[in-house]
Amino acid sequence: EPEVTQTPSHQVTQMGQEVILRCVPISNHLYFYWYRQILGQKVEFLVSFYNNEISEKSEIFDDQFSVERPDGSNFTLKIRSTKLEDSAMYFCASSDRVEKLFFGSGTQLSVL
Amino acid sequence: DAKTTQPPSMDCAEGRAANLPCNHSTISGNEYVYWYRQIHSQGPQYIIHGLKNNETNEMASLIITEDRKSSTLILPHATLRDTAVYYCIVRGTSGDKVIFGPGTSLSVIP
Numbered sequence: 685e686p687e688v689t690q691t692p693s694h695q696v697t698q699m700g701q702e703v704i705l706r707c708v709p710i711s712n713h714l715y716f717y718w719y720r721q722i723l724g725q726k727v728e729f730l731v732s733f734y735n736n737e738i739s740e741k742s743e744i745f746d747d748q749f750s751v752e753r754p755d756g757s758n759f760t761l762k763i764r765s766t767k768l769e770d771s772a773m774y775f776c777a778s779s780d781r782v783e784k785l786f787f788g789s790g791t792q793l794s795v796l
Numbered sequence: 797d798a799k800t801t802q803p804p805s806m807d808c809a810e811g812r813a814a815n816l817p818c819n820h821s822t823i824s825g826n827e828y829v830y831w832y833r834q835i836h837s838q839g840p841q842y843i844i845h846g847l848k849n850n851e852t853n854e855m856a857s858l859i860i861t862e863d864r865k866s867s868t869l870i871l872p873h874a875t876l877r878d879t880a881v882y883y884c885i886v887r888g889t890s891g892d893k894v895i896f897g898p899g900t901s902l903s904v905i906p
Contacts (some may be wrong), residue, residue, distance in 0.1 A: 688839075717893065727840060727883075727896040740893055775839050777894075784830070785894055787839030 686710045690776050690788035691770065696794055697766055705761045705791045707776030716759045717777040717785065720744070727775065733759065766795045800884045805901040808878075814871040816900050818884030821865040827888050831869045832896075833880040840883065840896070841880060843869065874904045 689708040697703050699773075710714050717729040731741040733751055750762045763770055773792050777785040801819040808814040819828060830845040844851055844858045846867075851858045857870040871878055883899040 705831065719896075721837070726898055728893055729893050732893050773837060777839075784842035784845065785832075785840075787841070788838050790837070 686780075686786070688776055688778055688786050690774075690791050692791060693789070694782035694792045695794070697793070699768060699795055700765050703763050703766055703793065705763075705774050705793070706759070707759045707788055708757060709776065710780075710786055711757070711760055713729070713778035713780050713786075715739075715779045716751075717779075718761045719775040719777065719787075720772040721775065721790075722772045728788030730761070763793075766793075768795050771795045800886055800897055802882075802884050802897065802900045804898065805903070807903050807905055808871075808874045810854065810876060810904050810906050811873055814869075814874040814878065814902060814904070816869040816882050816884075817866065818868070819866045820884070820886050823864050823886050824888075829858065829864075829867050830885045830887050830894065831856070831858065832883045832885065832894070833851065834883070834899070835877075835880040842895075843882075845887075854866065874902075876904050879904045901902045 689743045691706045700714050716733040719727050720730055721727045730740050731745045731751055732739045771794050773790045775790045776788045779785045827849050828845050831843040832840045833843055834840045844853055844856050846858045846860055860867045881899040881901050883896050885894055
């Protein structure tokens with residue numbers, strides 16, 4: 685079965701540094717998403733992306749966050765100036781027009 | 797988005813059927829019922845979805861009541877690997893974001 689690939693699996697950074705989390709969605713999918721999950725909490729929606737623009741974003745997705753699909757295959761999440769509370773597992777997902785979201789295995793971000 | 801209500805936790809004996817209930821009394825006519833699960837901080841995994849008819853696939857069965865206000869996910873022969881958090885989600889047209897609630901933590905017991 686096709687899968688969503690996320691890199692790196694773990695990312696450690698210093699507070700205030702910029703990080704870029706990378707995702708390769710399934711090739712024929714049109715909708716792309718980022719979610720995060722703080723340890724012990726529920727999975728939270730961050731942003732959805734369609735037709736090269738953000739279609740919806742949550743309150744969490746403030747000016748420190750941005751997304752990009754730079755080359756038609758990768759989908760990235762950038763956090764400009766990381767904070768301690770950004771420490772979480774970040775999941776990328778993609779879907780076609782029909783139905784289910786496919787999630788990647790996540791990037792564990794630790795901000796020190 | 798319509799909201800769902802699930803029990804926070806359930807136990808099931810290995811080899812038995814696991815029946816996970818979900819209430820979604822405010823579901824609207826064009827919204828589907830989806831089920832996902834998350835095994836120990838892995839990425840959520842799609843299980844099944846339906847609109848109003850019962851559905852079955854290789855993983856599970858989904859039973860939706862006639863009034864569509866509730867549904868039940870059935871894992872026919874639960875194994876230890878089915879221990880996970882199960883999320884019942886109501887979702888509209890394609891492209892809509894999936895909003896996760898707290899889900900039901902299912903423990904399959906040997």
